Amino acid sequence: MSAKPEFIEAAKAGNVLARKCTKCNDLHLATVYFCKKCGSKEFEDSILKGTGKVVTYTIMTVPPAGFEDLSPYAWVVMELGDYDLRISGFLANIQKPGDLPIGAAVKVVDFDDRGIVLEKL
Amino acid sequence: MEKVCVLGAGSTKYGKLEDSISDITIQASVGAIENAGIEPKEIQAGYISNVFGVADKQVHLGPVVMSNLGISECPSLSIESACGSGSVSFREGFANVAAGFYDAVLVTGTEKVTHTGTDWTTTYFSYCSDFFYEGQAGASFPGLFASMARAYLHEFDATEEDLASVAVKNHENGFLNPKAHFRKKITIDDVMNSAVVASPLKLYDCCPFSDGASSVILCNEKFAKEHSKDYVKVIGSGRGGSPAALQGREHLTTIPSTKIAAEAAYKMAGITSKNVDFAEVHDCFTVAEVVDTEDLGFFEKGTGATAAQNGETKLNGSISINPSGGLKSKGHPIGATGVGQIVEVFEQLTGQSGERTVNDAKIGLTQNFGATGASCAVHIFQSV
Numbered sequence: 001m002s003a004k005p006e007f008i009e010a011a012k013a014g015n016v017l018a019r020k021c022t023k024c025n026d027l028h029l030a031t032v033y034f035c036k037k038c039g040s041k042e043f044e045d046s047i048l049k050g051t052g053k054v055v056t057y058t059i060m061t062v063p064p065a066g067f068e069d070l071s072p073y074a075w076v077v078m079e080l081g082d083y084d085l086r087i088s089g090f091l092a093n094i095q096k097p098g099d100l101p102i103g104a105a106v107k108v109v110d111f112d113d114r115g116i117v118l119e120k121l
Numbered sequence: 122m123e124k125v126c127v128l129g130a131g132s133t134k135y136g137k138l139e140d141s142i143s144d145i146t147i148q149a150s151v152g153a154i155e156n157a158g159i160e161p162k163e164i165q166a167g168y169i170s171n172v173f174g175v176a177d178k179q180v181h182l183g184p185v186v187m188s189n190l191g192i193s194e195c196p197s198l199s200i201e202s203a204c205g206s207g208s209v210s211f212r213e214g215f216a217n218v219a220a221g222f223y224d225a226v227l228v229t230g231t232e233k234v235t236h237t238g239t240d241w242t243t244t245y246f247s248y249c250s251d252f253f254y255e256g257q258a259g260a261s262f263p264g265l266f267a268s269m270a271r272a273y274l275h276e277f278d279a280t281e282e283d284l285a286s287v288a289v290k291n292h293e294n295g296f297l298n299p300k301a302h303f304r305k306k307i308t309i310d311d312v313m314n315s316a317v318v319a320s321p322l323k324l325y326d327c328c329p330f331s332d333g334a335s336s337v338i339l340c341n342e343k344f345a346k347e348h349s350k351d352y353v354k355v356i357g358s359g360r361g362g363s364p365a366a367l368q369g370r371e372h373l374t375t376i377p378s379t380k381i382a383a384e385a386a387y388k389m390a391g392i393t394s395k396n397v398d399f400a401e402v403h404d405c406f407t408v409a410e411v412v413d414t415e416d417l418g419f420f421e422k423g424t425g426a427t428a429a430q431n432g433e434t435k436l437n438g439s440i441s442i443n444p445s446g447g448l449k450s451k452g453h454p455i456g457a458t459g460v461g462q463i464v465e466v467f468e469q470l471t472g473q474s475g476e477r478t479v480n481d482a483k484i485g486l487t488q489n490f491g492a493t494g495a496s497c498a499v500h501i502f503q504s505v
Binding site: 004031055056057058059060061062063064065066067070073075077086087088089090097102114115116 | 240243244247253254255256257258259260261263264265267268269270271272275316317318319320321322366367368369373
């Protein structure tokens with residue numbers, strides 16, 4: 001059974017559903033099946049608060065289908081809080097690079113029918 | 122393991138082509154067969170790389186190609202690995218000849234997408250990403266590479282103009298390539314003033330969507346010698362993988378699969394990056410070429426952009442990168458690209474590359490990846 005529905009539900013509540021390897025404690029997004037570090041498939045679910053910092057981003061001025069209403073928007077890779085775990089999503093109303101410097105604080109606020117929705121903190 | 126050689130190569134022009142995908146695939150294959158000086162009946166297997174045959178109403182291309190070559194009984198298969206399909210297909214042909222299963226095989230890469238329009242192509246290409254996390258969430262391929270470019274410019278002492286110099290250099294090379302999609306020289310200002318697609322990447326930082334097909338004949342050394350013709354030895358072959366989504370990578374200024382593939386290929390060849398005379402690398406975006414040239418060991422991490430700006434990667438610079446014009450100028454028919462790079466190396470090492478010849482070249486390398494480098498193959502070739 002895919003973990004995606006639960007992952008999406010967690011994101012809708014502003015959280016990130018992760019899986020912690022019970023053997024080596026390595027942290028993964030909930031959609032993995034085996035630990036990348038030790039190969040174990042024994043995990044415990046871990047609900048992480050969806051706040052963190054921008055690792056990198058782009059401002060999409062030529063949007064793909066389904067994003068025309070948002071353009072320009074940022075597509076962002078963020079690192080979650082103090083965890084060694086990254087997620088990505090989109091962030092509306094970003095016009096220029098100064099609006100979202102690398103390191104800026106952002107949070108997960110939703111998962112709409114496209115993907116993780118982020119906002120600036 | 123048998124020694125494996127490239128005996129012949131052929132290619133259509135890259136660009137917007139009128140003929141169907143099956144036609145261009147067959148045309149490139151016939152070109153390779155004639156260039157190799159063999160009969161179709163000497164081919165024992167076919168490897169066809171393609172991603173979006175569905176766009177031109179033809180998948181299962183292998184039997185169509187083989188039937189039109191008069192060898193319908195010959196086994197074939199289709200291989201998809203996004204933009205890295207061509208080199209993976211080549212690798213399968215290489216492995217099968219090296220293992221002794223076949224004496225000679227056909228490897229043809231092909232793509233026909235320009236008739237679908239930019240919107241369709243952008244959407245369908247995004248299916249090559251980790252779609253749940255990337256394409257579906259608003260990241261086009263320019264967006265994904267722009268995110269890598271942002272990280273690169275943040276981490277290292279490099280500028281957008283440095284990245285632009287990659288496009289300028291590749292257009293200079295492509296200008297000399299009769300089969301290139303764009304045969305037009307451009308300037309740094311042209312790149313900097315082109316429309317922003319996904320900041321910091323602009324239109325001229327991006328390769329085009331192209332149609333095209335490329336093909337090579339691979340064989341064992343005994344077969345090559347019997348045909349008493351110029352051939353090129355395949356001395357290294359490596360593949361590697363990376364986390365499919367950028368969020369899964371520790372560093373965004375390097376592509377792990379390239380390093381893994383290169384290490385394996387260098388080891389097999391018994392050489393280092395210093396022995397390579399020229400390389401065809403995967404420059405789908407300007408930043409990609411910079412990262413590639415570092416990951417392949419030609420430049421220290423963080424110095425590839427300034428090396429490009431300083432002219433080190435120009436034709437007959439300290440190491441010629443993409444003498445064909447690369448994906449940027451020669452074009453990027455995604456299923457064909459990896460084979461097209463090998464066609465270029467073959468032509469360079471057998472004196473068939475005209476005005477864009479790399480002087481005194483003995484060893485050429487190709488690096489071709491899928492998506493943002495989630496998969497990669499590196500091959501190394503030596504003249505005889």
